[in-house]
Amino acid sequence: MGLIALADCNNFYVSCERVFRPKLETTPLIVLSNQDGCVVSRSNEAKELGIKMGEPYFLIREFCERHKVVVFSSNFSLYRNFSKRVMDILSMHALEMEIYSIDEAFLEYPEDLDGKDLLKESFLLCEKVKRWTGIPISLGIAETKTLAKIAAGFAKKVGVFDLSGKELQNDILKQIPIGEVWGIGRRIAKTLMSMGIRTAFQFKEMDPSRVRAKLGVVGERIVWELRGLRCSELEESQPKKSIRVSRSFGEIIQKKEVLEEVLSTFISKGAERLRSEKNLATEITVFIQEGFEITCLSEKIAVPTSDTTYLLQIGKHILAKIFEQGKRYKKCGVVFSQLVQENEEIKDLFSPKNPKRKLLMETIDELNSRFGKNSLFFGAVGMRKKWKELLHTEMGFDHLPLVKTV
Ligand SMILES: [Mg+2]
The missing domain is CATH 3.40.1170.60 (MutS, DNA mismatch repair protein, domain I)
Structure with missing residues (x-):
């Protein structure tokens, strides 16, 4: 294990x-x-x-x-956005992962570390998260989730804390008040204290069947977990709930119009993927990066959508809010999140179920796949078109500013 x-x-x-x-x-x-x-x-x-x-x-x-x-x-x-980025990196380094809260995740380390040093690899992971996101993390390591929780408390000060191994565990568990053990609520702690059980170590040494009689199977499980025997496995990771399209530019971009064009390309691509996976986005996040400084802003979408026109409109609106004149941007991107299935969504004017809009989107996707990417694209992508003009024609099926490349 x-x-x-x-x-x-x-x-x-x-x-x-x-x-x-x-x-x-x-x-x-x-x-x-x-x-x-x-x-x-x-x-x-x-x-x-x-x-x-x-x-x-x-x-x-x-x-x-x-x-x-x-x-x-x-x-x-903002915090959700950072959380997602931290979790993405962590997930690359674990066999399995359970996201436990906005800022915590359990990782399953491989049994065979292939000759690599556990502590060194863990410190490297912390460093990587810090370098890529700016967020400092710590890692508590042990045989079970309950012990890893305790290890994490000690890791706060040192970065990485490896609590695996019986001898160290006994020493540490003697220092942990029973009420601080994961899963022991205030009421249970009181019951245990009245029985003379004050530390995690004392609890761990109790007869499991006696614990079950007193606290039920949930209490007994904690005893086994403290002994290093896994009773709760990592819960299956969630299916992908967001789509992200971003890239570093070959050169520095300072003009807003150019940034808009690049972003529009990303949004179109992301929207295409939404549609191919029959998903709708409920939230859109735009980010731009200058040096190590990333500016991002998310906006809720009132009606879940995969409609390129609508997403372009919101994306550009967000960009206008975060763009700063004079900055030297080297990267931008878009994230569609809080995805829902197409059939879960409510009927609306902007709905992709609106037969005309659905047909339009399907036509674009089909033509692009038949004649190569971007045979047909939206006016906002690569055309210096005033956004207002696009808005005027937005509702009209026949007048949507489709542009053919030359
Ligand atoms: Mg925390």
Whole structure:
């Protein structure tokens, strides 16, 4: 049986905000929940100041001002976007992966490491995620998910923590209060404490059948997991829920119109894939990159769609919001996410089920596959056409600005 690693993004929301503001690397920083209610993420500096998780902001506002704590409102579409990118990289390095939360995933390491060093490979993985996304992660490694959870707590400070092996486990488990074991809620912890069980080690040494009698099969499973015997396997990874089209340019692009053209090509390609897989997008994210700085913005689509015209319209709208004059862009891309199946979606004007629109899209795809890619394409792709003009003709089947290449 191979080992399990729990990959956990450090101070995730705070880390996402820092990617765009490297100057805040050592500043105390917190992120607040919706409506700026309470603290949901803290930088290490903010933790050191004694700011607690979940603390209502109005209680600590003055304290934050006094200590120059930088405060952010949460931006969940940004965090989801970062999460996806981190998970994509992690998934390349695991036999199997279970995404456990927005910032945590269990990875199944191969049993045979092919002569490679477990710790070294794990540190390299952390480094890679940090370099590619800007997000720092830590890895807790052990035989079971329950033990990997404990290992991850120790990994926070050192990057990677390998808890596999009985001797170390016994030492560590003696330090873990029973209430901190994964799956042990407050009520169960109370019951166990009343029986004199205070640490994870004591719990692990209990007779499993006695535990089952007291806490049921769920409790017994935790005992076995603490002993290094796997009782819960990784849950099957989800089918692909997003489509991403992006590329680095051969040269630097500074003109918005040129960027628009490239982006339009990506959107058209992505939309084609949506249709070929009978999917509709519910969210579209556009990103542009200058040096290591990536700017991205997501927008919800009111009615799920795979309609190129509609997606181009939203994509361009987003680009206009994030584009900055004078920047030297080297990469851009689009991600269609929260995909739903075509038959799940609701009837609407923009719906691809609208027979005319569906026929149009199918015709484009068919002609392109028959006469080569981009035999037919949309006006926005590669034509300096005013977007407004396109909007005017948007609804008319006969007047859609299809352009034939020469
Ligand atoms: Mg975390």
